[in-house]
Amino acid sequence: MTGRQIRFLTLVRREVNRFFKIKRQTLGAPLLETFLYISVFGAALGSRIRELEGFDYIVFIVPGLIMMAWATNAFANNSSSILQQKFQRSIDDQLSSPASPLELLVALSLGGFLRGMIVASLTFIAASLLVDLPVDQVLVLIPSLFLVGFFFASLGVLVGVRAEQFDDVSFAQTFVLQPLIFLGGVFYSATLLPEPFETLTLFNPVYYMISLVRYGFLGVSDANVGLSLGLLALATAVLFTLNLRLFMRGYKLRA
Amino acid sequence: MNGVSTPALEIRDLVKRYPTGTEALRGVGLRIEDGEFFGLLGPNGAGKSTLIHCTTGLAMPTSGSIEVFGHDAVDHYEEARLAVGLAPQELNLDWFLTLEESLDYHAGYFGMPKRERRERTAELLDAFSLSSKKDDRTRTLSGGMKRRLILARALMHRPRLLILDEPTAGVDVELRLELWQYVQRINAEGTTILLTTHYLEEAEQLCDRIAFIGDGQIVAEGTSTELAAAYGVTSLEDAYLELVGRKELSRAKIADVADVAS
Numbered sequence: 001m002t003g004r005q006i007r008f009l010t011l012v013r014r015e016v017n018r019f020f021k022i023k024r025q026t027l028g029a030p031l032l033e034t035f036l037y038i039s040v041f042g043a044a045l046g047s048r049i050r051e052l053e054g055f056d057y058i059v060f061i062v063p064g065l066i067m068m069a070w071a072t073n074a075f076a077n078n079s080s081s082i083l084q085q086k087f088q089r090s091i092d093d094q095l096s097s098p099a100s101p102l103e104l105l106v107a108l109s110l111g112g113f114l115r116g117m118i119v120a121s122l123t124f125i126a127a128s129l130l131v132d133l134p135v136d137q138v139l140v141l142i143p144s145l146f147l148v149g150f151f152f153a154s155l156g157v158l159v160g161v162r163a164e165q166f167d168d169v170s171f172a173q174t175f176v177l178q179p180l181i182f183l184g185g186v187f188y189s190a191t192l193l194p195e196p197f198e199t200l201t202l203f204n205p206v207y208y209m210i211s212l213v214r215y216g217f218l219g220v221s222d223a224n225v226g227l228s229l230g231l232l233a234l235a236t237a238v239l240f241t242l243n244l245r246l247f248m249r250g251y252k253l254r255a
Numbered sequence: 256m257n258g259v260s261t262p263a264l265e266i267r268d269l270v271k272r273y274p275t276g277t278e279a280l281r282g283v284g285l286r287i288e289d290g291e292f293f294g295l296l297g298p299n300g301a302g303k304s305t306l307i308h309c310t311t312g313l314a315m316p317t318s319g320s321i322e323v324f325g326h327d328a329v330d331h332y333e334e335a336r337l338a339v340g341l342a343p344q345e346l347n348l349d350w351f352l353t354l355e356e357s358l359d360y361h362a363g364y365f366g367m368p369k370r371e372r373r374e375r376t377a378e379l380l381d382a383f384s385l386s387s388k389k390d391d392r393t394r395t396l397s398g399g400m401k402r403r404l405i406l407a408r409a410l411m412h413r414p415r416l417l418i419l420d421e422p423t424a425g426v427d428v429e430l431r432l433e434l435w436q437y438v439q440r441i442n443a444e445g446t447t448i449l450l451t452t453h454y455l456e457e458a459e460q461l462c463d464r465i466a467f468i469g470d471g472q473i474v475a476e477g478t479s480t481e482l483a484a485a486y487g488v489t490s491l492e493d494a495y496l497e498l499v500g501r502k503e504l505s506r507a508k509i510a511d512v513a514d515v516a517s
Binding site for chain 1: 273305308311312313314315332333334336337339341343345347348349350351352356360361363364365366367368408
């Protein structure tokens with residue numbers, strides 16, 4: 001293994017180790033949260049709604065919950081990890097190492113990506129035990145989930161780098177991310193909404209992400225799958241490029 | 256020391272201007288030879304830490320050049336940073352990590368293979384009397400132990416240039432003496448050392464040469480005797496007091512006044 005490979009793996013290992021050290025908070029709590037959603041919305045609400053777009057209500061919402069688990073965990077991990085390291089100045093140990101801005105960025109992004117993947121995978125396994133969850137379009141599902149994970153991991157990096165206090169991170173999570181996810185159609189189909197809310201939903205990027213993941217699982221989608229996938233890939237690439245430019249400039253990391 | 260060898264650190268006309276407009280470094284020039292024990296003294300805010308941060312990649316220079324063993328610290332930062340170990344002034348340890356992990360990760364960032372990391376970690380934990388605490392999280396350590404760990408971390412990748420930014424600030428006498436002995440030993444073994452400190456006796460006893468930095472510029476440079484002579488005084492302390500404009504605090508002058516009064 002070359003020195004560069006050792007360096008990169010160490011940077012990733014540090015991020016993974018961080019969330020495993022506080023696994024009750026970083027893995028346990030999100031799993032419990034997803035179970036509560038399934039219980040409350042699936043069992044309680046599902047008994048009244050019955051079916052949506054030809055599927056049991058609980059089956060209809062699980063793809064959105066899996067996507068939400070990956071997205072929120074990827075975001076939360078990276079934003080808080082970076083801010084915490086900036087706050088302790090322990091990030092200086094990495095910044096003064098020979099690691100390039102690209103290596104640092106990819107490693108930090110992967111931390112959240114992997115945490116999101118673990119929580120989403122556990123959610124998928126648990127949901128599969130509870131309900132009969134189909135996987136209809138696996139070739140759409142896997143790239144969609146990976147792109148969603150990487151998009152939110154990159155967004156977490158951006159917010160973490162820009163943040164100067166913990167309030168900045170929680171503001172982004174509570175007042176921007178959660179509303180976009182909840183109003184993106186995790187728990188309902190946008191076609192059921194009255195106007196102007198149905199049209200407004202079309203301006204929410206998370207709506208297309210949920211539609212993609214739902215299409216991957218159930219084979220039904222409100223949105224154009226090809227266009228959504230292309231736009232998601234483009235948005236992820238743009239966000240990653242923006243982060244890379246910030247890392248190369250040392251924005252809010254190096255004085 | 257060989258005058259024609261590549262210097263450990265060569266800084267030319269270094270300027271650092273922060274976005275606020277503050278000019279922390281105003282054309283700094285400095286050359287530290289391979290194997291030297293070099294002291295950088297100056298009051299708070301003189302630019303010592305900024306100079307160190309520019310050298311180690313924690314700050315981006317506005318203009319000028321920095322070379323570490325001939326490698327440009329900006330354009331060829333990988334080679335330059337491989338050669339530098341930094342023990343910063345702040346106790347910047349990761350609270351989540353154990354002592355062993357702190358050292359292991361640092362060595363990993365510098366590309367050291369696993370077996371070498373393990374051996375070096377054990378060696379340095381032992382050298383700094385931290386072996387019994389290796390599985391403890393860093394946040395549980397006392398200030399002195401954190402200081403030792405930071406020094407051990409800086410040494411993990413066997414840097415050729417070790418930068419110590421006020422390493423003995425707030426540590427007890429025995430630890431200070433321990434640190435002195437250790438850095439003197441590694442300097443004798445060939446490691447170049449750049450030390451910033453507010454303890455003048457520390458600089459006087461340890462350093463081959465000393466530079467005074469004031470208001471973002473190197474204002475004087477030489478051995479402690481040469482610096483005293485340059486300011487027309489008899490000690491490094493008096494020369495320093497001249498630098499900061501507080502010569503009325505000179506112990507020699509206070510003693511003279513006391514003699515006259517008695």
